[in-house]
Amino acid sequence: MTKQNSFGKxxxxxxxxxxxxxxKRLSKYLSNxxxxxxxxxxxxxxxxxxxLWISDSPLIQQQLSEKLAxxxxxxxxxxxxxxxxxFWKEIRLxxxxxxxxxxxxxxxxxxxxxxxxxxxxxxxxxxxTHVIKYMNIYIDGPxxxxxxxxxxxxxYHVCEVFLPELDNAISKPVNIxxxxxxxxxxxxxxxxxxxxxxxxxx
Numbered sequence: 001m002t003k004q005n006s007f008g009k010x011x012x013x014x015x016x017x018x019x020x021x022x023x024k025r026l027s028k029y030l031s032n033x034x035x036x037x038x039x040x041x042x043x044x045x046x047x048x049x050x051x052l053w054i055s056d057s058p059l060i061q062q063q064l065s066e067k068l069a070x071x072x073x074x075x076x077x078x079x080x081x082x083x084x085x086x087f088w089k090e091i092r093l094x095x096x097x098x099x100x101x102x103x104x105x106x107x108x109x110x111x112x113x114x115x116x117x118x119x120x121x122x123x124x125x126x127x128x129t130h131v132i133k134y135m136n137i138y139i140d141g142p143x144x145x146x147x148x149x150x151x152x153x154x155x156y157h158v159c160e161v162f163l164p165e166l167d168n169a170i171s172k173p174v175n176i177x178x179x180x181x182x183x184x185x186x187x188x189x190x191x192x193x194x195x196x197x198x199x200x201x202x
Contacts, residue, residue, distance in 0.1 A: 007025070007026055007029070007044055009047070010022035010025075010047075011023070011026070011047040011048055011050060016060065019051055019055075019064070022051075023051075023064070023067050023068070026044070026071070027067075027074060030071060030075040030076075030079070030083075031074055033075070033076065033079065034076045034078045035079075036079050036082065038085075038086065041083055041085075041086035042086045042089060042090065044086070045086045045087050045089070045090040048068055048090075049090050049091075049094060051064065051068075052064060052065065052068075052106060052109055053106075061108065062108050065109040065112045066108075066112055068109065068112075069109060069112030069113045069115070069116045070112075070116055071083070072084065072116040072117060072119070072120050073116055073119055073120060073123065077120075077124065077130075080120055081133045081137070084113065084117055084137060087113055088137060088138075088141050088142055089141070091142070091154070092141065092142065092150065092151075095151050095154050096151060107161075110157070110158075111161050111165050114161055114165035114166070114169075115165045116169075117134065118165065118169035118170060121134060122169065122170055122174075126174050142154050142155060142158045143155055143158060
């Protein structure tokens with residue numbers, strides 16, 4: 001059994017103690033890895049998603065979401081973008097299986113991933129290379145209007161929480177980030193962004 005499959009099995013366990021121990025092991029494992037492949041990370045997120053899926057207690061769900069998303073600020077910078085990208089790839093695969101009840105349950109992990117992603121960009125001083133790679137995750141993924149496999153409801157959900165969590169995460173507007181959004185986001189997506197309660201950020 002590979003290391004990734006081992007984590008996935010433990011993270012999907014119905015035993016809370018086993019899951020919590022797995023999260024700690026995962027944090028330590030990722031903190032020492034700089035060369036994980038896309039396949040490795042996708043396998044990990046399959047286990048992480050299963051772990052979130054079976055968590056019944058709202059408090060446990062919230063704590064687990066915070067722990068998994070906060071790994072963005074703890075793992076090596078070299079794999080952060082791939083870690084985030086693998087999350088959204090897994091969400092795209094599972095989205096059609098998520099009913100409203102489950103969506104409400106998983107909403108916190110979506111927000112936490114956004115929040116910690118912005119904290120990471122702030123941590124690297126909004127380095128343009130990281131900004132471009134980060135936004136390409138969305139342009140080629142959940143915000144793509146060219147990819148017919150992207151569910152419209154996922155696109156709207158991302159738009160709904162993207163700017164509010166950016167507002168929560170940063171202390172002041174970042175010109176280079178908004179410049180990239182203005183120049184690269186599809187105009188129809190931009191309109192949805194602009195209708196956000198935090199539209200003054202743009």
